[in-house]
Amino acid sequence: MLCFAYGSNMSTQRIAARIPARFVTTALLPAYRLAFHQQGDDGSGKCDIVPASDQSAVCGVVWEVASHHKLTLDRYEGLSTTYDETWLTVSDLAGDGQFEVQAYVGKVTSIGMRPYTWYKHHLLAGARERGLPAAYVRALERIEARLDPDTEHHAREMVLHGLDAPLERGA
Template identity: 45%
Template sequence: MYYFAYGSNMSSRRLRQRLGAARAVAVARLPRHRLCWHKQGRDGSGKCDAAPTGDPGHAVLGVLYDVAAVQRALLDRVEGVGAGYEAIEVGLLLDTGSTVAAFTYRATLIDADTLPFHWYKTHVLRGAREHGLPEEYIARLEAVPSRDDPDRERQRRELLIYQPGALG
């Protein structure tokens, strides 16, 4: 089944850490949506959300992954379905001009004043660069303000996956 990742799960290392395996298929575009960082995370920080706008000039870029159906329940749990996100079906545009259906997550617990932790923003940026998202899109991601995580051990654990030899 197809999963559209537009936040921290764009990073293949992050998604593999969570699911064990996932195959990136393509970069995809979710039209008429805007990337926001206002989803209130369980840790008190901001997480990404693909917020619908209806504006044809808006689009969220991300990565289309092929995941096994048995992994869906695990991903729902990790993402917090019923506790901050809901799973939704979306129609995506690929660079080839074709469309594809996928599932993704939309925030249900929103706080417009919250900021992401630096480590979370690192996951998003790593994934965007890994999959070759356009430089202007990456520049917008880089411009998002973020903050230190007061839990230094959590920050260390989150970024360990990018150390040489981590996760293969």
């Protein structure tokens, strides 16, 4: 099955730490915007996609995932408790066609949420790795992040990218 990742799962290292997946393409989801109002179990803001009436669009990565691995990803994403599942049509960024994809949409939202710096790092790593449009990456860079008070968790997440990074403000 094809899954559309628009948050931390855009990063090859992040998705590989969870399940095997094969990169298919980068894609655009028109008439949606990215939001960080999905409340994570850790109290931080996670990515969500929200319908938008303007010219907004969300860029992301399409992964091919075996059905038995999709069940594992569902557990990581908190399917049915934190996120619901939907089917959407995305367009290949190279203009080579459209794909019907599964995506997660938030169901536990809260205004004023911000991601942790390590989560933002996963997001940016995936966007840069897959060559998302420069303007989109710049918009992601401007997202305000906060430090994870659990420094060990921060370190574990950063190690996925081969980094032994100190805590960074707003990284």
